[in-house]
Amino acid sequence: MRQVSIIGIGQTKVDEHWDKSFRDLGVDAVLAAIQDAGSPPVEALYLGNMLAGQLTGQEHTAALVADYAGYRGIEALRVEAACAAGSSAFRVGYMAVASGLIDVAVVVGVEKMTDMLGNEVTAALASAADADYEVMHGVSFVALNALLMRRYMYEHQVERAAFANFAINAHRNAMNNPNAMFHAPLSEAAFGKARMIADPVSLLDSAPICDGAAAAVICPTARAREFSAHPVHVRASAVATDSLALHDRKDLLFLQAGRLSAQKAYAQAGAGPEDMDLFELHDAFTIMSALSLEAAGFAPRGQGVRLAQEGEIFLGGRIPISTMGGLKGRGHPVGATGMYQIVELAQQLRGEAGKNQVDCRLGMAQNIGGSGGTIITHIFESAD
Amino acid sequence: MRQVSIIGIGQTKVDEHWDKSFRDLGVDAVLAAIQDAGSPPVEALYLGNMLAGQLTGQEHTAALVADYAGYRGIEALRVEAACAAGSSAFRVGYMAVASGLIDVAVVVGVEKMTDMLGNEVTAALASAADADYEVMHGVSFVALNALLMRRYMYEHQVERAAFANFAINAHRNAMNNPNAMFHAPLSEAAFGKARMIADPVSLLDSAPICDGAAAAVICPTARAREFSAHPVHVRASAVATDSLALHDRKDLLFLQAGRLSAQKAYAQAGAGPEDMDLFELHDAFTIMSALSLEAAGFAPRGQGVRLAQEGEIFLGGRIPISTMGGLKGRGHPVGATGMYQIVELAQQLRGEAGKNQVDCRLGMAQNIGGSGGTIITHIFESAD
Numbered sequence: 180m181r182q183v184s185i186i187g188i189g190q191t192k193v194d195e196h197w198d199k200s201f202r203d204l205g206v207d208a209v210l211a212a213i214q215d216a217g218s219p220p221v222e223a224l225y226l227g228n229m230l231a232g233q234l235t236g237q238e239h240t241a242a243l244v245a246d247y248a249g250y251r252g253i254e255a256l257r258v259e260a261a262c263a264a265g266s267s268a269f270r271v272g273y274m275a276v277a278s279g280l281i282d283v284a285v286v287v288g289v290e291k292m293t294d295m296l297g298n299e300v301t302a303a304l305a306s307a308a309d310a311d312y313e314v315m316h317g318v319s320f321v322a323l324n325a326l327l328m329r330r331y332m333y334e335h336q337v338e339r340a341a342f343a344n345f346a347i348n349a350h351r352n353a354m355n356n357p358n359a360m361f362h363a364p365l366s367e368a369a370f371g372k373a374r375m376i377a378d379p380v381s382l383l384d385s386a387p388i389c390d391g392a393a394a395a396v397i398c399p400t401a402r403a404r405e406f407s408a409h410p411v412h413v414r415a416s417a418v419a420t421d422s423l424a425l426h427d428r429k430d431l432l433f434l435q436a437g438r439l440s441a442q443k444a445y446a447q448a449g450a451g452p453e454d455m456d457l458f459e460l461h462d463a464f465t466i467m468s469a470l471s472l473e474a475a476g477f478a479p480r481g482q483g484v485r486l487a488q489e490g491e492i493f494l495g496g497r498i499p500i501s502t503m504g505g506l507k508g509r510g511h512p513v514g515a516t517g518m519y520q521i522v523e524l525a526q527q528l529r530g531e532a533g534k535n536q537v538d539c540r541l542g543m544a545q546n547i548g549g550s551g552g553t554i555i556t557h558i559f560e561s562a563d
Numbered sequence: 564m565r566q567v568s569i570i571g572i573g574q575t576k577v578d579e580h581w582d583k584s585f586r587d588l589g590v591d592a593v594l595a596a597i598q599d600a601g602s603p604p605v606e607a608l609y610l611g612n613m614l615a616g617q618l619t620g621q622e623h624t625a626a627l628v629a630d631y632a633g634y635r636g637i638e639a640l641r642v643e644a645a646c647a648a649g650s651s652a653f654r655v656g657y658m659a660v661a662s663g664l665i666d667v668a669v670v671v672g673v674e675k676m677t678d679m680l681g682n683e684v685t686a687a688l689a690s691a692a693d694a695d696y697e698v699m700h701g702v703s704f705v706a707l708n709a710l711l712m713r714r715y716m717y718e719h720q721v722e723r724a725a726f727a728n729f730a731i732n733a734h735r736n737a738m739n740n741p742n743a744m745f746h747a748p749l750s751e752a753a754f755g756k757a758r759m760i761a762d763p764v765s766l767l768d769s770a771p772i773c774d775g776a777a778a779a780v781i782c783p784t785a786r787a788r789e790f791s792a793h794p795v796h797v798r799a800s801a802v803a804t805d806s807l808a809l810h811d812r813k814d815l816l817f818l819q820a821g822r823l824s825a826q827k828a829y830a831q832a833g834a835g836p837e838d839m840d841l842f843e844l845h846d847a848f849t850i851m852s853a854l855s856l857e858a859a860g861f862a863p864r865g866q867g868v869r870l871a872q873e874g875e876i877f878l879g880g881r882i883p884i885s886t887m888g889g890l891k892g893r894g895h896p897v898g899a900t901g902m903y904q905i906v907e908l909a910q911q912l913r914g915e916a917g918k919n920q921v922d923c924r925l926g927m928a929q930n931i932g933g934s935g936g937t938i939i940t941h942i943f944e945s946a947d
Contacts, residue, residue: 253803258655305620309621416664
């Protein structure tokens with residue numbers, strides 16, 4: 180099996196893109212990544228997307244974006260695992276290059292959410308949950324996270340305010356990221372007064388609905404220096420699953436797929452949580468940040484929220500998270516998010532994170548589909 | 564890179580399954596394939612599906628089917644390329660095993676189309692075409708094929724009756740396939756009088772809307788005999804793309820992606836069309852059969868339809884197609900079709916095709932997404 184490296188990255192700003200279509204966003208990110216890699220001969224495109232069929236009436240998006248990017252004819256496939264679609268496409272790209280079947284591939288995550296009304300987007304997002312046994316009863320995706328957050332607060336005896344730093348950290352880090360959706364700092368007081376969406380999940384616990392695309396070009400590590408002065412090596416790639424429905428799990432408050440995929444990734448990388456210099460986690464809701472830190476081994480059960488309270492998740496802390504704004508501050512165009520995480524991690528490992536630069540050699544990204552039904556973990560290492 | 568073999572196959576009947584949900588169909592096919600392989604230790608599941616999000620409100624289907632099949636926790640991803648979703652999942656499974664990352668994987672194609680009204684299904688199927696530049700103008704997927712068929716008839720000076728044998732052959736072969744949707748023979752007279760859907764495409768030129776799932780278990784060829792007395796070896800796996808929109812193509816009547824993926828596949832297998840003992844092609848419409856035979860090199864341009872007229876596509880002919888009924892006779896549950904083609908080819912290569920058995924060593928399957936925007940070709944060889 181061949182080792183694989185990232186040789187180019189590209190992204191659009193996360194925003195409400197009223198002047199750009201789904202294909203425009205995908206093409207912009209793909210061409211930016213290919214240019215960043217010095218225009219190597221791209222043989223395949225893997226596209227992560229969750230909702231184009233439901234929100235824009237367009238399936239078959241991988242061939243479409245390949246064509247409009249100027250690569251008509253090449254292999255192109257779309258991969259989906261709900262909100263983990265972005266990193267699921269990276270996983271397939273990784274397999275393609277590792278196998279020797281493909282030399283240079285571009286992986287892109289794309290989502291265009293703002294062309295529809297809010298209630299239509301809410302209904303579409305619920306398709307990440309179990310349609311027959313959860314959504315059938317009228318529960319939305321936010322409501323499922325509210326159940327988890329309420330239960331976490333009860334079992335671990337914490338107040339809602341304990342989650343504030345997840346949102347504050349994300350917004351603070353987004354300030355220095357020109358591609359982030361939000362550029363406004365967030366205070367503890369504002370978090371406390373935020374409008375409830377599904378109690379105890381407020382507007383400021385939740386990532387926004389938005390549009391965006393992010394892409395990376397990959398090739399065998401042995402050839403990476405031909406194309407990039409700062410390649411980023413893939414040290415681990417792991418996928419694990421759980422039940423989609425929360426009621427099917429033995430322990431509501433533990434992300435079993437997060438644990439499983441992190442363990443597989445640590446074994447591949449020959450490293451543990453103590454070796455990670457930063458962690459791009461899936462902070463779609465503040466409760467997911469706490470649960471992710473616990474599942475990935477950065478905190479014992481019930482203690483994830485303490486890392487936020489104690490500021491250990493800040494840029495100078497023990498395990499910086501959401502360093503370019505995360506899903507809350509940069510934004511969460513769902514099928515693109517996994518690729519934003521990977522692109523931002525590459526920015527950090529290449530030393531190109533500007534004012535948010537973390538001193539780092541090893542970093543981890545974890546992308547969550549649904550309420551933890553699919554969790555995908557990647558570990559990357561700087562070549563410098 | 565490791566060689567890959569099929570060690571187990573399974574399928575549900577193609578039908579209107581009023582008593583089975585999407586997950587039920589997927590689980591039935593997955594468990595049948597795993598049982599057929601002697602229950603090897605499955606590490607990953609790759610699921611091909613096009614329309615579950617639009618038709619059943621369920622994305623995130625790979626983790627769901629893995630869980631309900633009893634494999635909660637394993638790697639699971641969904642792959643999509645419109646109507647080529649089934650074989651796109653097989654392509655990813657092939658890469659996973661070839662790379663050495665996964666030893667035993669199950670690949671399943673699933674589609675549940677009959678829970679919605681016909682016009683809703685028609686609208687969903689159109690998402691295989693270019694939503695912004697084709698569907699926006701009100702064209703349906705059948706209408707796009709009607710444009711192609713009309714042009715073919717004009718350019719190559721053939722009557723509609725010339726396509727009759729594609730449908731007749733499919734229905735005749737479906738008679739002996741208990742998993743086929745239709746078990747009624749079709750006469751030339753019936754074909755001639757068939758009700759028009761989008762002139763010149765009639766009801767009998769078109770594959771039906773239906774439900775079904777088909778699955779295969781794969782592992783490294785070096786280990787195949789541990790699990791199966793009749794492994795089927797993957798000799799080639801290739802994906803190619805074209806523009807989604809017909810108006811973007813230089814030559815409307817040539818499936819460029821079919822040519823490209825067939826050429827790649829022939830190169831991998833070290834074989835050509837003359838070496839193929841049968842060809843499971845994508846006969847969603849009779850015009851697609853003619854164009855496929857030409858793109859894959861079985862007939863010169865404009866001569867695909869002659870192979871049907873001369874009976875060379877029948878079981879005893881030069882290149883038998885749709886040997887278990889094809890999309891027209893067995894049925895076309897869109898995201899499952901690519902896996903039905905592969906499973907039926909495995910039945911033939913294992914000598915288990917009953918009354919429809921073709922004397923064969925090498926066979927090819929070609930799965931088409933949209934009107935040729937993605938075309939995926941696989942070549943298989945009998946181990947016997």
